[in-house]
Amino acid sequence: MKIIRAEEMGMCFGVRDALQIADQVNDPTQVTIHGELVHNPRVIHQLDVAGFVQSSETGRDADPETPVVLITAHGVSNRERERLNSIGKQVIDTTCPLVRRAHDAAMQLAAEGRHVLLIGKPGHVEVQGIVEDLGSYDVVADIKMVKQYESKLLGIVCQTTMPSCLLAEIREEITARNNEADIKFVDTVCHPTKRRQAAMLDLVKRVDAVVVVGGRNSNNTRRLADLCHQHGVPALHVTCADELTDQWFAGFEVIGLTAGTSTLDSTIQAVEDRLERLASSDMVAKNSGYPSMPSVGQGVQAECSES
Ligand code: SF4
Incomplete structure (x- = not known):
């Protein structure tokens, strides 16, 4: 492996x-x-x-x-x-200055008299922080939430960790359902998120499965795992090395490794070391067929010895 x-x-x-x-x-x-x-x-x-x-x-x-x-x-x-x-x-x-930039963009759109559409996860702390200062807004998590808005002046901003492909889909739906509105869009997805998503898209072309390391409630970690699934590549979301099980890797030859923006370098290193040990052991090679895999967010809920 x-x-x-x-x-x-x-x-x-x-x-x-x-x-x-x-x-x-x-x-x-x-x-x-x-x-x-x-x-x-x-x-x-x-x-x-x-x-x-x-x-x-x-x-x-x-x-x-x-x-x-x-x-x-x-x-x-x-x-x-x-x-x-x-x-x-x-x-x-x-x-983070890039979160502040999203706040400022939303406030500027509101100052122009626009109804603000914040593309992001309802209830997320970053989203809450932005909308609490707005009088007129909707939070839109997916295309099903898009509607025809009363205002003909709309302004779109996004949570800093939104996947670019989902963002594009939602924007398209907003435009389609509000074709008479004047719509202004400010791209507030942060550069670190964009670079990680681009790296992930490159990675999924070269691997059989991906291990995504990060907290269970880390939005950008979950988004990375979602991105794998959308490209037909199985993803195992783990918070630490202790959650890796050799059975999951049976039958895979190339494994990708990525991590969310709140994951410590030491945690990534521990996961990589564990993967290397699995790769060099007989265990993975001897197993045959694909075992049942935990889906995103359903990784083993083990206490991590690192913590
Ligand atoms: S993911 Fe990191 S760089 Fe991007 S806005 Fe959040 S804290 Fe800032």
Whole structure:
């Protein structure tokens, strides 16, 4: 069995910068992280051990008890930032500049009097942060959600981690169903996401199956796994090396490896090392036929020894 790494994968600069800022905090016990700093259980555990207080993503409405609040790379609305300031919290802001760009684009479209269509996952923290500052908007996750909108002035932006092909389909449907509207589109998918998706499209042409490493609630990790399936290539979504089972690889000759933007380099390396060991063992070669494979998001829910 041969293993091929995607040309681009793993942690993006936005997540690295956020982690670096958290690392420089002198007294973590005085800081509440406003939601998950990154969608990565190992990192969440490390932050917990360091002493940070962490709000759940659905529990961010409550007033933080610590004097300092750290906003994650996913960002928050201006309204939420003002609320934190008004209750006397000192804010450490690690919002990724490319998330901020999506906010600004949505606000600009709204200022032009457009009804904003945000193409993204309803309820995702990044999406919430953007729409909370808008008066008139719809969140559109797929073409089934597209409709004819009342406004004849529409503005489209997207969650930074949207797959380009899905985005194109949804835009086409919006145009088809609103052919009398003036529609302005701002492409706010971030460059790291685009590069990882392009690398994935290249990878699926060269492999029999792909291992995608990342948190279960990491949107961009799930999107990478979805992309494999859309191209007819089986994908195994794992959060760490312990979740790899040799049976899954029986019958495959070439395995691709990629990872979401919140995956640590050390986790990717551990998965690759494990794959190399499987490849060099007799186990995979001796098995014949294809076993039943876990689908995306249904990988083994093992406790990872790395965490
Ligand atoms: S995925 Fe893109 S927008 Fe999100 S933190 Fe990384 S670089 Fe920034």
